[in-house]
Amino acid sequence: MDILYGILHKIINMSITGTIAILAVLVIRMLLSRAPKKYSYALWGIVLFRLLCPVSLPSVFSVLNLAHVEVKEGGEVAYISENISLGQGNPDLSAEQKFPMQQRPVKERESSLKAKEEEAFGIKSVEDETGALVKVEEKQNSFLFLGMQSSFWFAVWLIGAGILAGSRLLSGMRLSRQVSCSIQIQGNIYLADYIASPFVLGMLHPKIYLPSCIEEKEQEYIILHEQCHIARKDYFIKILAFLAVCIHWFNPLVWMAFFLAGKDMEMSCDEEVMRKMDRDIRAEYAESLLRFTVGKRKIPGMLLAFGEGDVKKRIKNIMDYKKPTAVVSVIGIVGCLLGGICLITNPKPEKVMQDLAQLGNGSSFFADGFHSGSEGDSGLSSESQEREQMEEAAEAAIKDAIIEHNGTFYSGEYSYDVACGSFTKLGEESSEDAKGRQKITYYGWALYNEYKFQENGLKEVGGSHIPAALTFVIEEGEYLLEEYWEPGDGSYLEQDIRGKFPGHIVKDGLDSQKFIVKQMQDCYEQAVAYGKLDTAPVIEQLIDSICMDGESESSDPQDYIDAHLEEYRELIYYGGYTVRYCMNRFEQGGETGLEGHIMARVCEEITGAVAEIPVKAKLSETGQQWYDGLKGYVSKILEKFVETEGIPTHIEFGIPVSLPQNKNWIQNLTVQKSDEKYLQLQYYDGILKGQCTMWIVKDGEIDLPEIAFEKAMDETWEGHTIAERLVEVKVQHAEGWTLASWEYESYNFAILGEVSSQHSDTISIPKTALGLIGNLP
Template sequence: MQEELFLKVLNMSITGSAVILCVVLMRFLLRRAPKVFSYALWSVVLFRLVCPFSFESALSLLPVNPEPIPDRIVYAAVPQIQTGITAVDRVVSSSLPGATPYASVNPLQIWVFLGSLLWIMGIAVLLLYSVFSLLSLKRRLKDAVHDKENIYLCAGLDTPFVMGVLRPRIYLPASLSGAEKEYILLHEQTHIRRFDHVVKILSFFVLCIHWFNPLVWAAFFLSGRDMEMSCDEAVIRKLGHEVKKDYSSSLLSLATGRPIVGGTPLAFGEGDTRGRIMNVLNYKKPGFRVLLFAFLAVFILGMGMMANPKAGENFTAAVYRVDEILYSAPQYSFGYTRDTAPEYNISSDYVLFRREISDQDWVMLGSLYEYPLSRQEQYGLFDPLNNKAHENLDKVKTIYRADLKDENQTLILVMEQKNGHVLLAHGYDHPGNPRVRWLFHLDKVVEPDANGQAGQVKPQDDRAAGTTEAEPMAKEQDPLEKAVSAAILQHNRSEYTGGDFSAQAHTTLAAETGESVTGSGIGTVTVYAMALYMEFGYRGGGLSETGGSHMPVALTFEVEDKNTYRLMEYWTPQDGAGYGPSIREKFPEKIAGGALDTQKYIQAHVMACYEQAIAYGQVDVGGEIAGLIETICSSPAHMSNPGAYIDAHPLEYRTLVYYGSYTLEYCFDLFAQGGQRGLEGHIMAAACRDIMMAKGASFDDMLYNTGQDWYDSIKDWAVPS
């Protein structure tokens, strides 16, 4: 909460800084106009520094993005700001610390936390200073004498000022002459009538919030000068131009005193006497044209600066297909067509993913960062440049780049056109000769949802996590399933004798009843199943596989009664070339194809065996799971794609998945604590998803920015309460 508030204040401060610079420029252009117009412009600055949102308009004059710092920047692999000013974005973004692949906290999270603490300390210091200043001032006013109405005279006072909010009081030096008193009193009453005393207090508190921004300090003092000068001009207009010399003399006589400190929020006095005297002496009644120009300038600039730029269609948080191939380098033999080209997904935090037409899973290509190129530099990436590419490049307004850091030095350029269309260039960053191989025109096929995600996970039915379509574990309530489990264990123990514990898991594909082969009248049942047998060893508190087999089997039992089954035949397929034909001959035709697909069941079966072995040996696998995740995250450190880390450690990842429910419990506990937004979160989410799918849970095709986001989307239906 503290860090989020700090980032919002930073966004308002950046936007406010741009408005301050514009107001300072307009203030210079309005130097001959009445100061009330310059003073009115500072209300726009106040609005921008206080209000985190505004209305949108196509006529907005705001020169920067109103939210330059993304709210999730601390979790980004490559943190970037988007002010809309390319040079600023490049310098600042390049100095931001990136995510550490297997660290639990990103470095930027630490810096933002420390910055928020410093920010709060600064606010506290300014407020305490203000309170002490106010108490000191009140001690000086203890001998003040009431004159009339809300006017007080004080002998020890050198500068007039207003103090209070709901019932403001005017304090005047007792030494003022009658004429001076009239001028100064009218000036202070004008302040109160225009509610300047309230504006000044609000401005001070805004200054406390944005104390770290030097432009806000400049705005605070410049707006104070315009406030005083506009009040002086109001006095001259009311009393007439003939009082300018006497009024200036009164200001000069008060300038020798000690001014009220600006850090006292409930009291403000007069400042910049020299500038005010010069403004009073040079003040002339403005002509109609000057007033009209000043009014229009303030109105247009004020409304333009208050409005946010009208947001176009955001190209992030969406899935794209290739709508048209604008360019294909002729020197390469392999090419895409619209039907064979991959799909692309751009997440809300500018991470690019790709999925080939033959794949089911998305592959992370890398984080996009703004990459400005001149038009000639863009043309130079093509050899040769055709007309279609040329026409589309001329419409590009912003370019983002992602680097795959592979042996081909692959680069991806995502180009946003002025009309909102998106191009994608795939090329190679060869030293001194970068080249584009393909240029695609993309078409959005999945719109972002309310959370900025393209695609959501949803349960396909009412099955909870941990269940499968064909349960591999023995069903305690089914005597036949118990007989099958016992037969698998008994048959294989004679083949494998090297383990401390044996486990089995099977999926029954079909069962057929028949007559007794002995003529006794007792029936038979043949169970066709996919069976896994595994043996495990326990050494040093850990768990290891020592042997096993996975194959289709046909078990024929004689049924003595409904609860008693005696094994008559344990059939296994032939080895070698006879494997497939023997299965087709033995198994019913409708299930023979499934019996040949051992991979369909292997993962669920292995997980079931592992879970039995862990429970039997009372193995504490929590530390083992943590070590496996750490090992997977350790390399390759230069890659941003979580799949690359999994591919680099297939044995560790396989074991992580095989731990099944224990891995789910470990990962879900961490996800429940929150904050798993780094590489570890991605690895845990991938493992949990594989485990749950092996156990029968179904997911829509989807993509999430972080592992934590994935968990948050499925926890309500997939995590047991």
């Protein structure tokens, strides 16, 4: 139902925009009451554009800026969210429907989360009548309740529009048959019997039809009136206007605008005839109007009839007609231009911040490898650092909001040692609130877990995994939570998500299995770090539990995994800790038994290496064979997980030298040369994806390779020491190289990185420099 829901949402927003334009045009039209009617008629073109086109160009002069409305990507104005209430009714609610997952008792919430985790591993179990768990075929929830509602309201709108368009079309067809025997006078002018008034008919080749009873003296100005319509393409505009009525038939102001625009159209043509005639024809023109006045049902609303509209006002306008002065014409033109600029354009959106870095199909804000920056980032340090600070503030605010929102429910009733939160962002929208403050809504999956520390590792005692939309107002760089939105449960879940989330991310917003594993790994990593848990014995015990199954006599490792899915999932959730433990065992060699098979399969699943090498874990004779094949083909995968041999990332060299602790960033660190006045380090930068060399020289200059840097690409970054001393970093770029250099007291620093391709993310080099500076005294 995405399409139906989206169409209704767009129509309602267009109708609101059109209503604002109609009200504004009515005011301007009143101010221009003494100006020629062609200016009032031109103003209705703005309304027509707003009713038919959902997007427009942004402008600081837009009158919609006063309403502080949201402008979506692509230029569409949204006065209301996509969460449109469509008559939800009040059915009897089940326990799941009454209490969303995050508001249910812990055991029930834990069971719901476990069910999601099992679905992520392809498992679906239910209780039979005896209470025993049995596997069943998973069936998709059709959410017919939502489907019926969106279909019903779309059908109501479509029927109304269809009846309106169909009735006018039939009237037009009858009129076409009625004039089929007309007589051509000249060119595109015809005489026809049984018609009440002169009119224009046709799209590609419009024709003028005159009643056969028309007097010869009347023909000149009546034909001139209809030719004026044709010259201005009024016949086409009238059809577009009627199309707008068909689309917005439920809006009474659109009907009013349609009739007022038709009146201004006719009066402007009347004035044009008065201007072109070389004699005063006002009296006889008014008499002809009275004679050819048509009722509302005699001529279809899409056609241009000479005698339609408010004939009384048309006659009064004719009798009062005077050729406009230059001043009046200028006022009319200025009014139209100002109206067009203010009403056609959309509010100018405030650019709040750059998109946060995307990782895979979603970006987990709290994942180990999160970093900012993009290709070709050549902004000055103040801008880059401000963006980085905003990203970090957003991460912290979202994480805190998830923990506070869910933790408030527990209120200390249930015992746990640590609460963790993870958010996978699917999309974001930015706007301004009524006070002009920046506002951002993040859409995605929010995971909240509570753990207790035990001898055998972590025990999950509660949690929830649910789509969420978190709206923050940014004030002085601080993210203030304005709304924490969650969908209802049961049959309301899909309806609420489709109503709240942007259309392009609804599918991911309904897929509870797509991100659960990654987010569970993220929460496990937070819990392990908080509790300083030694994971090696925990992982060893989990592997032993899978392999030491006295009841199994199978030689297939998958049978052992199937029999111990809970333990296998735990290994998956420990993520990088599991991989590092297994890789270190493989590095020692001799893993040719069942444990080697289990370790190979779990590592392959966590690292995603299954797509990288020709030898798969399931097809390998031993786990050791799989590891040797992996090592030969994708050694860089191993560098992220195997513990680095050699020196730590903190060195004392008269001053502290501290590199980032993230093993996905700084890898294979080695000392090339070291003495009391000279230090040279080399490492692999996992973000840059290239080798880097760092020099620190005391009381001397650094002997750097001769490289032709492009001066136009130079940047200046700023860092602050612990004592808040400002240190400037000069960043230079050349083909294949990026250099960061700076001075601190009697020390000279430099980091030179190899840039392997134009897509390499060079921002990690100056960020490494800022990290080093931040640890200086």
